[in-house]
Amino acid sequence: MDDIFNSLLRLTSYISDRFIQFIEDLVLRDAIRCIENFGVTPTISSSVCCSNGYTISTSWKPPQCGIGICENNRASYNTRELLVDTRSLIVHASHITAIVPSICYKGLTLPLYGIQYAWNLGMASFRYSFLCIRCAHDQVHRLVSRVRKTLRGSYDDIGWLQHAPGMPPVQDGTSRFLELLADIRDGEHTLPNSFVYLLIPGLFSNHGPLYFVATKKFFSKMGLACHIAKVHSEASVEHNALVLKQYIEEIYWGSGKPVMLLGHSKGGIDAAAALSLYWSNLKNKVAGLALVQSPYGGTPVASDMLREGQIGDKETRRIMELLICKVIKGDIRALEDLTYEKRKEFITKHDLSLDIPLISFHSEARIAPGVLATMTQIAHAELPWLPLPKSDHSDTCLVSGRQVPVMIPISAAMAVCALHLQLRYGEKSDGLVTCRDAQVPGSVVVRPNMKLDHAWMVYSSKKKNPTEPDAREMCEALLTLLVELRNMKNGLEQPL
Known part of the structure; x- marks a missing residue:
């Protein structure tokens, strides 16, 4: 029973390690793409220690071919050399932190989707503010046009x-x-x-x-x-x-x-x-x-x-x-x-x-x-909604078409x-x-x-x-x- 339990534990650890390694590869690729989108070419020559004991990278300069992993120089720029065994995630602290702070957890930097989310949120807020300003401008313009037309x-x-x-x-x-x-x-x-x-x-x-x-x-x-x-x-x-x-x-x-x-x-x-x-x-x-x-x-x-x-x-x-x-x-x-x-x-x-x-x-x-x-005399005005008696000796009323003399x-x-x-x-x-x-x-x-x-x-x-x-x-x-x-x-x- 102990052997079976130990085997399951090792299998679980192996699967967990492989999953963490896969996530770290994705994080590194997203980080390099994000940096290139902002036009930054980071060079890191220092190592930083996270509070959880894992080391965050030494000197490394990302390649200039697409997403950061060049097919022709994969041996030179193999991200696994930076991640396997050391469980270190290269964080370009000198430039990335100027855009958004990285978050480290047990050697794994959470995906930098937060950067994109924050950027999209900021752009959405900017567009919404611009739309509100434009709507207010249009309303003021319409109001001014109405005032001018009324006065004219x-x-x-x-x-x-x-x-x-x-x-x-x-x-x-x-x-x-x-x-x-x-x-x-x-x-x-x-x-x-x-x-x-x-x-x-x-x-x-x-x-x-x-x-x-x-x-x-x-x-x-x-x-x-x-x-x-x-x-x-x-x-x-x-x-x-x-x-x-x-x-x-x-x-x-x-x-x-x-x-x-x-x-x-x-x-x-x-x-x-x-x-x-x-x-x-x-x-x-x-x-x-x-x-x-x-x-x-x-x-x-x-x-x-x-x-x-x-x-x-x-x-x-x-x-x-x-x-x-x-x-x-x-x-x-x-x-x-x-x-x-x-x-x-x-x-x-x-x-x-x-x-x-x-x-x-x-x-x-x-x-x-x-x-x-x-005053100018007018003989009558028609008040169809006013009930008036038909005659002096009658209780009936006329409701429609009654004409009443008025002075206007x-x-x-x-x-x-x-x-x-x-x-x-x-x-x-x-x-x-x-x-x-x-x-x-x-x-x-x-x-x-x-x-x-x-x-x-x-x-x-x-x-x-x-x-x-x-x-x-x-x-x-x-x-x-x-x-x-x-x-x-x-x-x-x-x-x-």
Whole structure:
């Protein structure tokens, strides 16, 4: 039994020695490769004693052939001569310790994988730090870009039509307009009955029942055929263009008379889009178009609210979608189509024909402090979520479609907006549309000598000055000038 045990012990010792020798060979090879990767050629001429009693090498210089063991000089550089019997591991202390300390354990230096691990860990930390710095730089750059875009706003877009190449010049018709207006106030009405006059309301007109109502009644009393277009004011421009095209065709085939168009605000944009998109169908049915305070080139109010890439752009868009789409049951494209980006895209693709007379009417709002206290009357606002009693003697309630009379300070709001545009961009406006953006290329421009806000032409103020013209007379003067321009094109009158 003792012999068997001793034999097993010797066999175990032999296997252990061979395994340790194999590991030491691997360690030496890894050490030499690591040193060569760092460009170090170590020379060791001293011996070091480990604490466990094993000796760590004498003078030895690694070969310069690949991994350190040259096939041609294996006899000269045989690593086994350095390891067998002495159980010494050559540690290049003078250079390796400068990179990472060696660890000795019973004559065996643990594999220098720790060097590679430490190197990889350091490089990973460096890459991660560099990535964090780069991400922070990108975030700061995006933030700075958003701040610049927010502060810049629509400064570069206002009046772009006046600098666009290939746009026809405008003609000033203010003096003739004022002459016609004075004649109308003196009781001279010359609008012919050979046309049908179509008034096209603008954005949010569905929530204001007095929109163009006074003007329509005024024309009807004179025996003129006048209609207010029934369009969804909060729909997109292209949608309303198709609706107006069908509306004009119905009027023309029903009356046999060409149609004179007068559009206010977005209504003028819708009418111009109908002529641009369906001119081949409407060229003999439309006699002229007057755009009253229409943002033909765009408006900074819509652009500043919906511009992408500025601070709070997503939040602002969600708020506008909630108000337009959910509260008033409209389409967000109705506001998008009034931005400079959308207007540039549409005007570039679709030309407005100059075969019919065009009038561009724009005004400037008062920004005096006294205007902030003014009120403009609006008949009602629609509150579909508010339950109200059906009658005084009934307990039932109406939940949807109830209209409640309200008073809204529109004039004050227009004055604030006009002051904002004046201070930020240095542009004169009626509160929503700048004067330069309301000028249609190739049109006759009318600039009244009165301070009129954006809502003045369609809503009547409670306080009226009898010495000044009202909105009805202004619309009549515009349409009278439009008739004169048509006659000039046909050679019936002398030019302005």
